[in-house]
Amino acid sequence: MKVITIGREYGSGGRTIGKMVAQKLGIPYYDRELVDEAAKRSGLAVEAIEENDQVVTRSFLYDLAIGTSYGYVNQTGIPLDLNTQVFLAQREAILKFAEQPCVIVGRCADYILRDREDLLRVFVYADKKARLDRIVKEYGEDPAKAEKLLAQSDKRRARHYEEFTDSIWGARRNYDVLLNSATLGLEHTAEIICRMAE
Amino acid sequence: MKVITIGREYGSGGRTIGKMVAQKLGIPYYDRELVDEAAKRSGLAVEAIEENDQVVTRSFLYDLAIGTSYGYVNQTGIPLDLNTQVFLAQREAILKFAEQPCVIVGRCADYILRDREDLLRVFVYADKKARLDRIVKEYGEDPAKAEKLLAQSDKRRARHYEEFTDSIWGARRNYDVLLNSATLGLEHTAEIICRMAE
Numbered sequence: 001m002k003v004i005t006i007g008r009e010y011g012s013g014g015r016t017i018g019k020m021v022a023q024k025l026g027i028p029y030y031d032r033e034l035v036d037e038a039a040k041r042s043g044l045a046v047e048a049i050e051e052n053d054q055v056v057t058r059s060f061l062y063d064l065a066i067g068t069s070y071g072y073v074n075q076t077g078i079p080l081d082l083n084t085q086v087f088l089a090q091r092e093a094i095l096k097f098a099e100q101p102c103v104i105v106g107r108c109a110d111y112i113l114r115d116r117e118d119l120l121r122v123f124v125y126a127d128k129k130a131r132l133d134r135i136v137k138e139y140g141e142d143p144a145k146a147e148k149l150l151a152q153s154d155k156r157r158a159r160h161y162e163e164f165t166d167s168i169w170g171a172r173r174n175y176d177v178l179l180n181s182a183t184l185g186l187e188h189t190a191e192i193i194c195r196m197a198e
Numbered sequence: 199m200k201v202i203t204i205g206r207e208y209g210s211g212g213r214t215i216g217k218m219v220a221q222k223l224g225i226p227y228y229d230r231e232l233v234d235e236a237a238k239r240s241g242l243a244v245e246a247i248e249e250n251d252q253v254v255t256r257s258f259l260y261d262l263a264i265g266t267s268y269g270y271v272n273q274t275g276i277p278l279d280l281n282t283q284v285f286l287a288q289r290e291a292i293l294k295f296a297e298q299p300c301v302i303v304g305r306c307a308d309y310i311l312r313d314r315e316d317l318l319r320v321f322v323y324a325d326k327k328a329r330l331d332r333i334v335k336e337y338g339e340d341p342a343k344a345e346k347l348l349a350q351s352d353k354r355r356a357r358h359y360e361e362f363t364d365s366i367w368g369a370r371r372n373y374d375v376l377l378n379s380a381t382l383g384l385e386h387t388a389e390i391i392c393r394m395a396e
Contacts, residue, residue, distance in 0.1 A: 125370050170370070172323050177390075178376040184394075192375075195393060196382075 001025065001101040002197045003116065005109040007123040007161075007170065010153035011131030011139075013186045014124040015105055020190035022103040025197060030097050031105045037093035087164050101197075106157075110174055111165040120197050123170055123178040124189065130182035199223065199299040200395045201314065203307040205321040205359075205368065208351035209329030209337075211384045212322040213303055218388035220301040223395060228295050229303045235291035285362050304355075308372055309363040318395050321368055321376040322387065328380035 004021060008014020015031060022029035087108070094104060094112050101118075110121040126134075128150070135146045161169035172178055177196065181189045202219060206212020213229060220227035285306070292302060292310050299316075308319040324332075326348070333344045359367035370376055375394065379387045 123370075127371060172321075172368070172370070172376050172378070173325060175376075176378045176381045178370050178373075180370070180374045183374045192390070192394060196390060 001027065002118045002120045003098045003101055003113060004103045004120045004122060004193060004197050005113060006103065006105045006193075007110055007121075007175065008105065009125045009131060009170070010150055010157065011135045012124045012126040013134060013138075013181045013189075017124055017181065017186055017190045017193070018103045018105040020186070021193045021197070024190065024194045025101070025103075028097070028100070028102040029105070030094075030102060034090055034093050034097070034104070034107055037096070083163070108161055108165055111161075111167065114174075120177070120193070121175040122193055123172075123175045124181050125170065125178060126180060126182035199225065200316045200318045201296045201299055201311060202301045202318045202320060202391060202395050203311060204301065204303045204391075205308055205319075205373065206303065207323045207329060207368070208348055208355065209333045210322045210324040211332060211336075211379045211387075214336075215322055215379065215384055215388045215391070216301045216303040218385070219391045219395070222388065222392045223299070223301075226295070226298070226300040227303070228292075228300060229305075232288055232291050232295070232302070232305055235294070281361070306359055306363055309359075309365065312372075318375070318391070319373045320391055321370075321373045322379050323368065323376060324378060324380035 004018075006014050006018045006021075008017075018031070019029050090107050091112050094107060094109050097104060098109075098113050098116070104113075110119075110123075113119050114121070131150055132143075132146045135141045135150060136143045141149055158169040161167070165174075167174055170178075177193075179189045179192060184192070202216075204212050204216045204219075206215075216229070217227050288305050289310050292305060292307050295302060296307075296311050296314070302311075308317075308321075311317050312319070329348055330341075330344045333339045333348060334341045339347055356367040359365070363372075365372055368376075375391075377387045377390060382390070
């Protein structure tokens with residue numbers, strides 16, 4: 001049994017697929033829980049991490065304002081910026097969770113765990129129409145805003161990934177398999193992942 | 199049972215995987231055979247097609263020299279250029295082969311058959327090191343030339359695909375699944391495709 005990481009485009013159903021896989025295989029599923037775990041370890045307030053989760057900001061003043069709760073420092077003892085703090089805290093949580101078979105959605109987990117042998121790195125994607133449908137029907141977003149939301153979310157995920165991994169989000173080289181949830185269907189996609197993990 | 203198209207990076211083992219899949223499923227496998235079939239239909243010499251196969255050239259003189267064997271013409275009766283002739287002849291062959299379940303490797307088959315319901319569009323890739331190893335060990339190429347060969351071949355395939363499909367070769371949107379043959383292994387990759395096709 002493997003540790004399964006799932007990267008996903010916004011609206012592709014990657015989260016739902018991840019939960020299905022975890023349930024079918026009887027292993028834990030991690031997503032937002034990682035943030036909480038990360039918060040506990042870093043000493044940062046959960047709200048600060050949630051606000052900054054997957055957002056890459058370089059605002060000096062903002063960093064300065066909550067600089068007092070910094071936990072990680074660089075080699076010369078200077079505290080690292082907030083995003084790096086959050087990333088490192090998430091990384092610790094991911095490493096801990098991955099001590100046992102589990103499903104981890106998002107959070108650059110594929111990159112963090114890339115040297116492990118028992119890892120299945122999945123990326124779930126779908127065409128734009130299917131994703132817009134899903135954002136409106138499943139997430140209850142305003143149809144008029146769905147397209148903008150989709151573009152913003154993808155951009156944010158890509159920037160976050162590229163910031164910390166020095167690689168390109170969704171680029172096939174970073175994964176073992178990429179699955180099109182729109183043409184395969186969510187249930188079938190989850191089944192394929194389960195069979196690959198066993 | 200589906201028609202399976204396999205796009206693949208040079209040296210990723212896509213041809214071998216395609217043959218394994220066809221054998222496991224007991225369905226025909228097409229690759230170079232397509233060229234012969236295309237030749238028969240277009241009336242062009244096999245050699246001319248083989249020379250031009252997956253090469254996009256815009257040499258007016260070269261086109262002119264064998265212009266007498268042109269079969270396809272544009273809307274005003276003017277013969278189409280050689281590459282388009284070859285592509286259209288291959289397209290006809292692919293459409294005929296795909297009347298029954300089969301495996302078709304390369305040749306923009308995923309694009310040509312994209313509107314079919316019973317289609318599984320696969321792309322096989324691998325990291326550079328694995329591909330270089332394969333080119334040298336399996337294809338018997340000179341190690342000193344392997345890297346250049348790899349770059350040239352990928353570039354040629356990408357240009358050919360983009361020329362005729364107006365889309366990007368290897369871009370995930372064009373496929374149902376992308377599989378990393380270096381991390382999954384050739385046999386396992388073939389098994390996954392079989393299970394997805396059934």
